[in-house]
Structure formats: C-alpha cells, structure tokens
Amino acid sequence: MQSTDTQLLDALFTVIAEHGWRGVTPGRLAALSGIPAGELVRRFPSRLDLLRLHADAVAESVSAGTVPGQGGTPRDRVFDVLMRGVDALLPHRAGMLRLISDMRRDGVLAVALAPILQRSMERMLEAAELDSSGLQGKLRAAGLVGVWLMTIRAWEKDDTVDMGPTMAALDRALDRAEQTARSLRIEPGDRALPPDLA
Numbered sequence: 001m002q003s004t005d006t007q008l009l010d011a012l013f014t015v016i017a018e019h020g021w022r023g024v025t026p027g028r029l030a031a032l033s034g035i036p037a038g039e040l041v042r043r044f045p046s047r048l049d050l051l052r053l054h055a056d057a058v059a060e061s062v063s064a065g066t067v068p069g070q071g072g073t074p075r076d077r078v079f080d081v082l083m084r085g086v087d088a089l090l091p092h093r094a095g096m097l098r099l100i101s102d103m104r105r106d107g108v109l110a111v112a113l114a115p116i117l118q119r120s121m122e123r124m125l126e127a128a129e130l131d132s133s134g135l136q137g138k139l140r141a142a143g144l145v146g147v148w149l150m151t152i153r154a155w156e157k158d159d160t161v162d163m164g165p166t167m168a169a170l171d172r173a174l175d176r177a178e179q180t181a182r183s184l185r186i187e188p189g190d191r192a193l194p195p196d197l198a
Contacts, residue, residue, distance in 0.1 A: 007033045008040075009057060012050050013095025021102040021109060024050070048112055054092075055116050059123040061088040066127045074188040075174055077128035082148060082170055085124060086155055086163070097156060117145050124148075131189030139186050147173040 011032035015024050024047050026037035033040075044050050062084045070077065089096050103110050121144040122132040131137050147170070154169030181188075 004033075004035060005053060005057070008035060008050070009054055009092065012054070013092035013099075015095075016098050016102075017094040021047075021099055021106065048116070051113065052116055055120040058085055058088040059120055059127070061085075062124065063127045068129070069192060070129075071192070074128065074130055074190050074192075075178065077192070078124070078130070078144070078147075079170060079174060081124050081128045082144075082151060083163075083167065085148075086151065086166060089155075100152065100156060114145075117148070118142065121145050121148060125189070129190070129192040131191050136186055136189060139184070140181075140189060143177045143181060143186070147177050150176075 008029065011029050012024065014032055015028045019028065026040045029035070029040055030037040044053070062081055065084055066081070070080075072080075103113060118138075118141055121141040122137065124144060125132040125137065125140055130140065132141055150173040151166060151170040155163070155166045158165045180186075
C-alpha cells in the first residue's frame with residue numbers, strides 16, 4: 001500500500017472516532033492526511049470507496065502474511081487468516097468501534113457495507129487456500145461474513161492482550177459455520193497442496 005493511502009486511512013479512522021461516519025468530510029480528511037480535498041474527491045467520489053480501500057488494505061496485509069502450502073486443516077487456516085484480519089484492525093480500533101456502532105444505527109450504511117464484506121471474505125478464503133469461486137464459493141464467503149461479524153462482536157468488548165475472548169468467539173462461530181455447511185452440503189473447497197507436493 002502507498003504511504004499516502006496509509007496516511008489517508010489513519011485520517012479516516014481518526015475522523016470516524018471523533019465525529020462518526022456522517023462526520024467524514026473531504027475537508028477533515030485533507031486536514032489530517034495532508035492530501036488535498038480535491039484529490040480526495042477525485043479518487044474517492046463516495047465515502048464507501050474509502051471503506052473499500054480499508055478492506056483491501058486488510059486483505060493485502062493478511063495475504064502478505066500467508067505462507068503458500070502452509071498445511072493444516074481448512075478450519076485451522078481460516079482461523080489463522082481471520083485472526084490476522086482482526087490484528088490488522090488494531091491500529092484503527094477506536095475508529096472501527098465507532099463505525100460498528102454507527103452501522104448498527106444506520107441501516108443504509110449496513111446494507112452498503114454488505115458487498116464490501118462479501119468481497120473481503122472471498123479474499124480471506126483465498127488467503128486460506130480455499131476456493132471462493134462459483135456458487136459454492138459465494139456461499140462459503142457469505143458464511144464467513146457471519147463468522148466475521150460474530151468474531152468482531154466479541155472483539156468490541158475484548159481488552160485483553162492475548163485476545164482470548166475474541167479467539168474463543170471465533171472458534172464457536174466456526175463450529176456453527178461447519179455445522180451449517182455440512183447440513184447444506186457445502187464442501188470446504190480446499191485448494192492447498194498436500195505437504196509432500198507443496
């Protein structure tokens with residue numbers, strides 16, 4: 001990610017933490033990021049484009065830390081990927097918490113975020129070496145959105161260093177997702193090579 005994008009995301013979540021989602025304006029972002037307001041409007045015509053940038057940054061961070069052929073079960077790999085996704089939220093925790101709170105009160109924002117979350121979870125599946133293509137891939141990603149939201153609900157209240165409560169919530173959410181996938185006959189879509197071929 002370019003350094004200007006990093007500055008912009010830092011500014012975005014500072015503004016959200018202080019003023020909420022509706023308080024995000026080009027002027028406030030420009031003042032904090034040093035990027036001219038006109039350039040911001042040109043690059044990001046909608047505020048949602050900024051959240052897409054953030055989702056891409058999280059996915060890129062997770063992908064960069066993924067070792068191809070890492071082994072383990074699909075569940076192990078999904079657990080690892082999602083926890084690294086949670087880790088990527090930590091630098092902007094205050095802003096993320098305010099955004100989540102605003103989303104719960106703003107149905108339009110929640111609906112607008114749905115495709116961004118879906119795409120983000122498709123990228124998480126790919127990082128975990130699971131197939132995100134086709135109908136089965138879309139269903140896997142949709143299930144992972146539910147797992148992510150349950151995990152984030154725990155993360156909101158988790159002030160521990162080791163994030164034990166968040167990990168426990170993720171574990172429970174994956175249990176439910178696996179049960180649902182079995183009942184709907186959704187295969188894991190494992191694309192990882194066996195260890196001896198990796």
